[in-house]
Amino acid sequence: xxxxxxxxxxxxxxxxxxxxxxxxxxxxxxxxxxxxxxxxxxxxxxxxxxxxxxxxxxxxxxxxxxxxxxxxxxxxxxxxxxxxxxxxxxxxxxxxxxxxxxxxxxxxxxxxxxxxxxxxxxxxxxxxxxxxxxxxxxxxxxxxxxxxxxxxxxxxxxxxxxxxxxxxxxxxxxxxxxxxxxxxxxxxxxxxxxxxxxxxxxxxxxxxxxxxxxxxxxxxxxxxxxxxxxxxxxxxxxxxxxxxxxxxxxxxxxxxxxxxxxxxxxxxxxxxxxxxxxxxxxxxxxxxxxxxxxxxxxxxxxxxxxxxxxxxxxxxxxxxxxxxxxx
Amino acid sequence: xxxxxxxxxxxxxxxxxxxxxxxxxxxxxxxxxxxxxxxxxxxxxxxxxxxxxxxxxxxxxxxxxxxxxxxxxxxxxxxxxxxxxxxxxxxxxxxxxxxxxxxxxxxxxxxxxxxxxxxxxxxxxxxxxxxxxxxxxxxxxxxxxxxxxxxxxxxxxxxxxxxxxxxxxxxxxxxxxxxxxxxxxxxxxxxxxxxxxxxxxxxxxxxxxxxxxxxxxxxxxxxxxxxxxxxxxxxxxxxxxxxxxxxxxxxxxxxxxxxxxxxxxxxxxxxxxxxxxxxxxxxxxxxxxxxxxxxxxxxx
Amino acid sequence: xxxxxxxxxxxxxxxxxxxxxxxxxxxxxxxxxxxxxxxxxxxxxxxxxxxxxxxxxxxxxxxxxxxxxxxxxxxxxxxxxxxxxxxxxxxxxxxxxxxxxxxxxxxxxxxxxxxxxxxxxxxxxxxxxxxxxxxxxxxxxxxxxxxxxxxxxxxxxxxxxxxxxxxxxxxxxxxxxxxxxxxxxxxxxxxxxxxxxxxxxxxxxxxxxxxxxxxxxxxxxxxxxxxxxxxxxxxxxxxxxxxxxxxxxxxxxxxxxxxxxxxxxxxxxxxxxxxxxxxxxxxxxxxxxxxxxxxxxxxxxxxxxxxxxxxxxxxxxxxxxx
Numbered sequence: 038x039x040x041x042x043x044x045x046x047x048x049x050x051x052x053x054x055x056x057x058x059x060x061x062x063x064x065x066x067x068x069x070x071x072x073x074x075x076x077x078x079x080x081x082x083x084x085x086x087x088x089x090x091x092x093x094x095x096x097x098x099x100x101x102x103x104x105x106x107x108x109x110x111x112x113x114x115x116x117x118x119x120x121x122x123x124x125x126x127x128x129x130x131x132x133x134x135x136x137x138x139x140x141x142x143x144x145x146x147x148x149x150x151x152x153x154x155x156x157x158x159x160x161x162x163x164x165x166x167x168x169x170x171x172x173x174x175x176x177x178x179x180x181x182x183x184x185x186x187x188x189x190x191x192x193x194x195x196x197x198x199x200x201x202x203x204x205x206x207x208x209x210x211x212x213x214x215x216x217x218x219x220x221x222x223x224x225x226x227x228x229x230x231x232x233x234x235x236x237x238x239x240x241x242x243x244x245x246x247x248x249x250x251x252x253x254x255x256x257x258x259x260x261x262x263x264x265x266x267x268x269x270x271x272x273x274x275x276x277x278x279x280x281x282x283x284x285x286x287x288x289x290x291x292x293x294x295x296x297x298x299x300x301x302x303x304x305x306x307x308x309x310x311x312x313x314x315x316x317x318x319x320x321x322x323x324x325x326x327x328x329x330x331x332x333x334x335x336x337x338x339x340x341x342x343x344x345x346x347x348x349x350x351x352x353x354x355x356x357x358x359x360x361x362x363x364x
Numbered sequence: 365x366x367x368x369x370x371x372x373x374x375x376x377x378x379x380x381x382x383x384x385x386x387x388x389x390x391x392x393x394x395x396x397x398x399x400x401x402x403x404x405x406x407x408x409x410x411x412x413x414x415x416x417x418x419x420x421x422x423x424x425x426x427x428x429x430x431x432x433x434x435x436x437x438x439x440x441x442x443x444x445x446x447x448x449x450x451x452x453x454x455x456x457x458x459x460x461x462x463x464x465x466x467x468x469x470x471x472x473x474x475x476x477x478x479x480x481x482x483x484x485x486x487x488x489x490x491x492x493x494x495x496x497x498x499x500x501x502x503x504x505x506x507x508x509x510x511x512x513x514x515x516x517x518x519x520x521x522x523x524x525x526x527x528x529x530x531x532x533x534x535x536x537x538x539x540x541x542x543x544x545x546x547x548x549x550x551x552x553x554x555x556x557x558x559x560x561x562x563x564x565x566x567x568x569x570x571x572x573x574x575x576x577x578x579x580x581x582x583x584x585x586x587x588x589x590x591x592x593x594x595x596x597x598x599x600x601x602x603x604x605x606x607x608x609x610x611x612x613x614x615x616x617x618x619x620x621x622x623x624x625x626x627x628x629x630x631x632x633x634x635x636x637x638x639x640x641x642x643x644x645x646x647x648x649x650x651x652x653x654x655x656x657x658x659x660x661x662x663x664x
Numbered sequence: 665x666x667x668x669x670x671x672x673x674x675x676x677x678x679x680x681x682x683x684x685x686x687x688x689x690x691x692x693x694x695x696x697x698x699x700x701x702x703x704x705x706x707x708x709x710x711x712x713x714x715x716x717x718x719x720x721x722x723x724x725x726x727x728x729x730x731x732x733x734x735x736x737x738x739x740x741x742x743x744x745x746x747x748x749x750x751x752x753x754x755x756x757x758x759x760x761x762x763x764x765x766x767x768x769x770x771x772x773x774x775x776x777x778x779x780x781x782x783x784x785x786x787x788x789x790x791x792x793x794x795x796x797x798x799x800x801x802x803x804x805x806x807x808x809x810x811x812x813x814x815x816x817x818x819x820x821x822x823x824x825x826x827x828x829x830x831x832x833x834x835x836x837x838x839x840x841x842x843x844x845x846x847x848x849x850x851x852x853x854x855x856x857x858x859x860x861x862x863x864x865x866x867x868x869x870x871x872x873x874x875x876x877x878x879x880x881x882x883x884x885x886x887x888x889x890x891x892x893x894x895x896x897x898x899x900x901x902x903x904x905x906x907x908x909x910x911x912x913x914x915x916x917x918x919x920x921x922x923x924x925x926x927x928x929x930x931x932x933x934x935x936x937x938x939x940x941x942x943x944x945x946x947x948x949x950x951x952x953x954x955x956x957x958x959x960x961x962x963x964x965x966x967x968x969x970x971x972x973x974x975x976x977x978x979x980x981x982x983x984x985x986x
Contacts, residue, residue, distance in 0.1 A: 087854065087855070088852055195940050197940060225706060228707075229934075230923035230925075230936035231937075234936055252852065252853060255854075255925040255926060258925065258926070259926075259931050283775060292854055293853055296853040296857035299881065299885045299924075301885050311856045311857060318852075
């Protein structure tokens with residue numbers, strides 16, 4: 038069996054919707070509704086989906102910023118929710134770090150870069166000031182910044198440089214898993230490539246595992262070893278990245294890929310019609326019955342609105358769709 | 365390679381403003397002038413016994429309501445004239461600086477500290493702590509301050525401590541409310557959740573991440589409060605529950621001279637000017653300080 | 665050519681700040697034909713948004729000022745118009761969809777009211793006629809049941825619907841030129857695909873010319889007939905969309921296109937342009953891309969390259985291109 042670093046089993050996160058003074062619960066927002074995934078050591082899993090799909094909630098659950106309604110998170114085979122406070126502080130927190138989407142808001146504007154990168158070290162280790170200082174400089178060098186930039190404030194850097202600082206902070210404690218929440222979507226095109234190459238190099242160098250949250254499929258293909266496509270709190274298709282991009286099965290995956298393709302006007306004249314979905318993602322407060330995608334699906338059948346599709350394994354992929362029922 | 369290029373297409377950065385060279389000079393003046401005025405006043409307060417030409421409480425019934433030196437009938441003995449009891453206005457103003465400034469600074473220090481601590485705690489911890497603290501704040505704000513001040517002066521007797529207490533006991537509530545709102549906003553910001561991922565304790569987050577980011581609004585309110593506190597002290601003195609006579613404060617000087625405003629305008633006007641100067645200096649200096657303390661605005 | 669609707673010549677716009685003069689755009693020239701979609705693509709702070717705002721004369725005053733050039737719309741130089749005349753042009757002749765359409769609706773007025781405001785302002789219609797205009801504007805953007813929707817408040821609509829309402833406001837007076845500044849950036853992929861299809865449809869119906877400002881080459885490929893690539897306040901290359909993608913001549917254009925990861929194959933490593941754009945306060949004397957360019961020559965650092973038309977409709981500013 039592969040070396041699994043983190044496994045999520047049947048994760049659910051429901052937010053109560055309350056009404057009135059007495060906070061009577063009138064319904065539940067099913068932000069994440071029964072998803073399972075595994076992340077292997079040194080590999081990247083990407084959660085892909087549109088806003089409201091539940092991917093950020095999943096990432097927050099892994100970072101223990103949100104408490105799940107139900108489900109188990111296993112870190113190296115151990116149940117994270119059964120860790121004691123001190124175990125969390127020594128065995129989990131320092132080893133699971135994150136890089137956030139917006140480099141403009143992810144840093145305290147009143148702290149110098151030196152202190153921003155040093156914070157995880159100050160909080161979690163008993164290193165001396167000198168040791169921390171030299172570690173910070175080492176980290177700056179690793180992410181391609183120069184040591185004399187350590188005393189500047191975050192606002193004095195461009196977006197790409199700030200994202201490098203965020204990466205340095207995430208690496209400070211030598212983590213095993215880094216959660217990357219849309220790590221490049223706030224950056225300019227030419228800077229994105231720099232950061233993505235950097236993340237890949239660091240992965241190879243330190244055998245890091247990544248959980249990437251993304252909506253841009255091209256980014257995902259470059260970064261990932263496996264991919265989970267999410268829609269309305271569920272994983273609709275899950276598999277090895279190359280396989281999934283070469284042979285997308287779920288109609289939603291195919292629509293997503295089509296929408297992200299570079300289609301030149303003359304390609305269209307040659308008959309490469311983009312798949313355009315109608316409507317918008319329904320509210321997770323009242324997900325449609327049956328298959329949740331049936332309201333927008335181009336291949337919708339009668340059964341789709343009545344029965345919830347089961348997860349089927351086709352080749353390498355796990356897929357949740359009635360179209361593949363007979364196979 | 366540092367780029368200080370203003371990213372015009374980036375909403376998250378502060379808007380650049382078109383400031384000319386003249387505006388630039390004006391801005392540094394908003395620091396120098398108020399700071400000079402405030403420091404001079406503080407120095408005056410400290411060295412009052414050496415600076416004042418006369419005893420501020422010495423009554424001289426033969427020299428009542430003498431005009432200032434530049435008016436007909438004025439003399440160099442009393443540069444700013446005398447009041448209705450023949451006391452030297454200049455000396456009283458100099459000694460008054462002691463009481464007025466120290467009362468207002470002390471009250472601001474107490475109320476701002478208490479309010480900030482409670483506000484940050486309420487905003488960051490949330491839940492029942494917040495509910496309790498905020499109801500407590502609401503009750504404090506709905507209590508009539510004058511009634512409380514009278515009550516205190518009955519219990520403790522009028523005096524310096526009473527004035528400071530009366531103004532402090534209720535004065536922290538607006539700070540708590542303001543800071544709680546700010547803390548609530550910052551609690552949900554990305555950098556705070558990043559700190560939590562790093563394993564920072566709630567105490568560290570409150571001190572290192574939330575407090576430095578609430579300083580701006582805090583300073584604005586504190587500088588505004590300087591003037592307000594001087595006026596509040598004057599109000600209490602006027603009602604006889606403030607600093608008891610004959611000790612001078614600017615507020616009580618204005619109140620005392622109120623009846624003579626048509627005959628001897630100088631009794632009220634000079635302390636009035638001083639109050640105005642302190643209030644304005646406080647506001648300008650606070651403005652400048654806020655810009656200075658925000659690293660994002662520092663180089664613009 | 666007679667079908668040219670907008671001609672921008674040597675446009676220069678600067679921002680005057682305490683730190684000095686930022687040359688946000690410096691000598692930008694391009695034209696837009698009737699009924700075509702023209703893309704302005706570039707990274708943040710390259711001047712693409714400022715170009716759009718300059719054409720509308722909506723620069724944040726007094727810091728931003730047009731300091732030179734011509735903007736000729738259908739024979740009229742917009743720079744010479746008075747503020748009042750310009751107001752009449754805005755909305756009626758040119759209109760704009762802003763970067764964040766979600767916040768450009770006022771939450772306290774109904775949708776009908778907000779669209780009607782612009783109709784009333786420019787066409788001086790009676791109230792009953794205004795309503796007809798509003799409904800037809802909503803219908804143009806394919807909003808179902810416009811007669812009912814007209815009384816809705818923005819919060820009652822979904823994100824995609826609000827986006828369409830913003831489009832209706834921009835199109836309500838049937839402008840001949842529409843400037844769209846990153847209207848799709850905040851949208852999810854499938855919604856973006858819908859929106860792009862909608863724009864194309866509107867263009868077919870009304871023959872409006874669109875200037876599409878974006879940083880996303882994917883959107884450019886799907887939307888635009890011709891494209892101008894901007895870098896540090898200058899246009900470095902202008903060509904038909906397929907030429908830009910298949911035979912880019914400027915090293916910056918080529919590098920940008922190469923650095924976009926592929927969806928149809930696995931990249932082992934992404935092509936990346938090292939460094940970052942120069943500060944607009946302190947621009948290099950020669951070509952602005954020279955410090956990051958792979959094919960840099962001696963002359964690049966000393967003199968700005970001229971803009972050369974290398975084939976019909978394809979012009980490049982680069983010393984390496986003859």
